[in-house]
Amino acid sequence: MSELKLTDVSRWYGNVVAVNGVTMTIGPGVTGLLGPNGAGKSTLIHMMGGFLAPSSGTAVLDGAPIWKNQDVYRHLGLVPEPETAYDFLTGRQFVLAMAKLHKLADPGAAAERALARVEMQPAADRTIGTYSKGMKQRIKMASALVHDPAVLLLDEPFNGMDPRQRLQLMEVIRQMAAEGRTILFSSHILEEVERLAGHIEVIIAGRHAASGDFREIRRLMTDRPHLFTVRSADDRVLAAAIIADGSARSVRLGADGLEVEAVDFARFTWLLPRLARDAGVRLWEVSPSDESLESVFSYLVDR
Amino acid sequence: MNSTIAMITYRAMLGRRRALLLFVLPLLLLVLAAVLRVTGNADLDTTTNVLAVAVSTLLPLLALIAGTGVIGPEIDDGQIMYVLTKPISRTSVLVTKLAVAFSLVVAFAVVPGLLAGLIMSGTTAGVAPAFGAALLVGAAAYTPIFTALAVASRNAVTIGLLYALVWETLFSGLAPGAGAVSVQQWSLAVADALTSAHQVDSTVSLGAAIPLLLVAAVGGTFLGAARLRTLTIAGAE
Numbered sequence: 001m002s003e004l005k006l007t008d009v010s011r012w013y014g015n016v017v018a019v020n021g022v023t024m025t026i027g028p029g030v031t032g033l034l035g036p037n038g039a040g041k042s043t044l045i046h047m048m049g050g051f052l053a054p055s056s057g058t059a060v061l062d063g064a065p066i067w068k069n070q071d072v073y074r075h076l077g078l079v080p081e082p083e084t085a086y087d088f089l090t091g092r093q094f095v096l097a098m099a100k101l102h103k104l105a106d107p108g109a110a111a112e113r114a115l116a117r118v119e120m121q122p123a124a125d126r127t128i129g130t131y132s133k134g135m136k137q138r139i140k141m142a143s144a145l146v147h148d149p150a151v152l153l154l155d156e157p158f159n160g161m162d163p164r165q166r167l168q169l170m171e172v173i174r175q176m177a178a179e180g181r182t183i184l185f186s187s188h189i190l191e192e193v194e195r196l197a198g199h200i201e202v203i204i205a206g207r208h209a210a211s212g213d214f215r216e217i218r219r220l221m222t223d224r225p226h227l228f229t230v231r232s233a234d235d236r237v238l239a240a241a242i243i244a245d246g247s248a249r250s251v252r253l254g255a256d257g258l259e260v261e262a263v264d265f266a267r268f269t270w271l272l273p274r275l276a277r278d279a280g281v282r283l284w285e286v287s288p289s290d291e292s293l294e295s296v297f298s299y300l301v302d303r
Numbered sequence: 304m305n306s307t308i309a310m311i312t313y314r315a316m317l318g319r320r321r322a323l324l325l326f327v328l329p330l331l332l333l334v335l336a337a338v339l340r341v342t343g344n345a346d347l348d349t350t351t352n353v354l355a356v357a358v359s360t361l362l363p364l365l366a367l368i369a370g371t372g373v374i375g376p377e378i379d380d381g382q383i384m385y386v387l388t389k390p391i392s393r394t395s396v397l398v399t400k401l402a403v404a405f406s407l408v409v410a411f412a413v414v415p416g417l418l419a420g421l422i423m424s425g426t427t428a429g430v431a432p433a434f435g436a437a438l439l440v441g442a443a444a445y446t447p448i449f450t451a452l453a454v455a456s457r458n459a460v461t462i463g464l465l466y467a468l469v470w471e472t473l474f475s476g477l478a479p480g481a482g483a484v485s486v487q488q489w490s491l492a493v494a495d496a497l498t499s500a501h502q503v504d505s506t507v508s509l510g511a512a513i514p515l516l517l518v519a520a521v522g523g524t525f526l527g528a529a530r531l532r533t534l535t536i537a538g539a540e
Contacts, residue, residue, distance in 0.1 A: 049388065
């Protein structure tokens with residue numbers, strides 16, 4: 001059981017602050033690092049993986065500093081985001097080379113185990129240059145877990161994968177977490193994180209915005225003023241009914257229907273059909289108009 | 304030294320199109336030497352001129368290609384992470400890369416240079432072996448400098464070209480003082496000392512050249528290792 005600990009970590013590049021005073025502890029199980037693109041997720045992972053010195057604060061793995069400490073790699077595996085692996089090697093040669101670099105007792109057997117784990121044995125004798133995105137991701141995964149590390153860091157592992165590959169990789173990650181490993185992966189997609197991570201850390205604009213299990217994060221993200229666009233048989237009557245009820249803060253009557261700012265997401269979505277029925281108005285369309293992750297995130301930041 | 308890193312590096316260097324450059328330049332030199340020999344134009348003057356060009360052009364170009372090529376592209380595209388996330392000291396990573404680069408420069412610049420000299424004028428006045436030695440010490444100085452440069456800067460190739468072609472070739476001719484800071488002149492000092500031919504000349508004395516060559520070789524290695532130890536991989540963001 002290993003624990004990765006960041007204490008008041010900041011990182012800046014010149015005048016630009018990429019990560020600002022982040023404190024978090026990553027323990028066994030799957031942790032999702034969630035945030036929009038450019039939030040500082042990669043910078044954080046690079047500091048956890050020893051590729052970047054924190055400008056201030058400390059990053060330690062089981063008490064040992066990570067920066068300038070090559071021994072942490074005996075217990076830590078890292079799957080970097082760039083797609084490139086040594087394209088001219090076959091998958092098997094690549095994973096075997098990584099096993100040798102770890103100076104494992106039986107690199108051949110370790111490489112085969114890792115290849116089997118990500119189900120890449122059938123394609124292991126093709127060069128990496130011929131692989132699809134999903135296969136490259138899996139061979140990178142195999143290279144990162146060839147030494148059976150207690151901690152695994154994955155930078156945007158699902159990027160560019162098709163749904164089937166995504167499920168497959170999620171399954172591998174789940175299995176490894178079940179064995180007591182500490183796994184952290186980054187993503188900008190809430191659904192991915194929600195399906196896989198037992199614990200979620202949200203990073204926005206370099207700051208640690210929220211932390212908790214997915215229910216808490218989901219609640220934080222949905223429990224906020226929501227904008228809906230509503231079209232109905234009689235917008236005017238429906239607007240009056242919504243305002244009278246009090247679950248919405250404002251209703252704007254526009255040419256394309258109503259714009260409703262709901263105060264309570266759950267109550268509003270439950271109530272709207274009833275209101276419409278009672279008022280005798282037929283609903284044609286109800287659509288959330290600000291569901292982009294950025295607007296969700298910006299709400300969290302301003303909170 | 305690490306044999307796995309060396310294997311990957313050799314494959315990366317020799318398996319790509321860039322490898323053609325490694326082959327083409329020394330081949331041109333050998334063909335030129337053979338033509339001069341066959342046509343009876345390979346006197347001592349011509350030999351020293353051709354070999355001086357090998358020292359001033361072929362050697363720095365190949366040292367630049369090999370010295371930066373063994374590590375620069377890997378840092379640029381982030382692949383170096385696969386090597387650096389291993390319990391191997393970064394000094395050992397750098398020394399391995401450097402050894403691979405040096406062996407390539409020896410194979411593609413030093414050996415062809417020596418052969419070209421021998422083809423043109425045999426061992427007359429010791430010119431060919433003298434230039435062989437100059438190429439060897441030059442390779443030992445250039446390669447660590449260019450490898451360190453590749454670790455330190457993404458513009459290593461440009462900076463290296465400016466140094467080798469503009470500084471060493473152009474300025475050394477204009478201002479003799481610039482020759483004091485020139486691997487090319489230090490190497491020629493070695494050639495000068497080893498041959499009785501009067502055509503070989505350097506602006507630097509052997510007594511100054513040898514310590515300077517050592518400083519370049521050792522200093523480049525240490526700087527490269529120090530830079531690699533604190534190498535930060537910029538985020539994709």
